[in-house]
Amino acid sequence: MTAQIIDGKALSAQLRTEVAARAAALKAKSGITPGLAVILVGDNQASQVYVRNKVKACEEAGFHSVLEKYDAAMTEAELLARVEALNNDPTIHGILVQLPLPKHIDDHKVIETISPAKDVDGFHVASAGALMVGEVGFKACTPYGCMRMLESIGMKDLRGKHAVVIGRSNIVGKPMAMMLLAANATVTITHSGTADLGAMTRQADVVVAAVGKRNVLTRDMVKPGAVVIDVGMNRDDDGKLCGDVDYEGVRQVAGWITPVPGGVGPMTITMLLVNTMESAERAANA
């Protein structure tokens, strides 16, 4: 058996077309254009690419976007003041501070300064809490994208399914587990303290690998036919982008698999557009 591929690029293209249509409809109905502010501090090469791609995606969807770039010497107080100003800007419906931030800036403090009403990254404790108790809030983009990928293969309701999440970060592992739970899956969270990871993953109908380490999931750890979602972004020995999953091995046993690149990555930016759209619609209805 060779796994079928869940194509994040193709799904993204489809969802972005839908978002663009929603943006045009909102503009026609209420004169509101969804607006996203992206803040980048420092000169991290990968971050420069990601913020450019976010702004480009906004342009293609008909959104208004502003990219604020600051050098690494920006102080925490200056950054907090910029976030406060954007909180009070009615043309901005979403605020995103690109991570990682320089070490002298407390990212938690920055995220908590973003108004929960504009937290389109879904990182604020209010957003995490809303997800936990099933209230309205923004969902973290990467796990939200994973859920949409599952939905695209007919796995919206996971009742009776066992999902195993590898990784417990605040921005992927934990919200991923909450979203799977909300979709009625039986969820196991595994991490660096898990005694026998393979014993857990071999029971799983869905495995989400999100640790940032190559070959964390190999073919002997996967139940035949399982769905494998790879959130990892690593470099192999030749410098090529790869995920957390041993793709060539695992695709021999899995039923479905997401590639890296072209899987979860593009969905992260797409769900950012979806959240910003949602925020603008909420503002229009307020």
Ligand SMILES: Nc1nc2c(c(=O)[nH]1)N[C@@H](CN(C=O)c1ccc(C(=O)N[C@@H](CCC(=O)O)C(=O)O)cc1)CN2
């Ligand atoms: N404020 C945030 N910071 C960061 C986030 C985030 O969601 N919000 N996530 C990551 C980086 N990220 C978005 O910001 C991101 C990473 C990767 C991709 C992507 O499309 N990857 C491509 C490959 C790109 C390449 O060739 O390098 C893929 O997987 O196909 C999009 C967004 C950390 N920071």
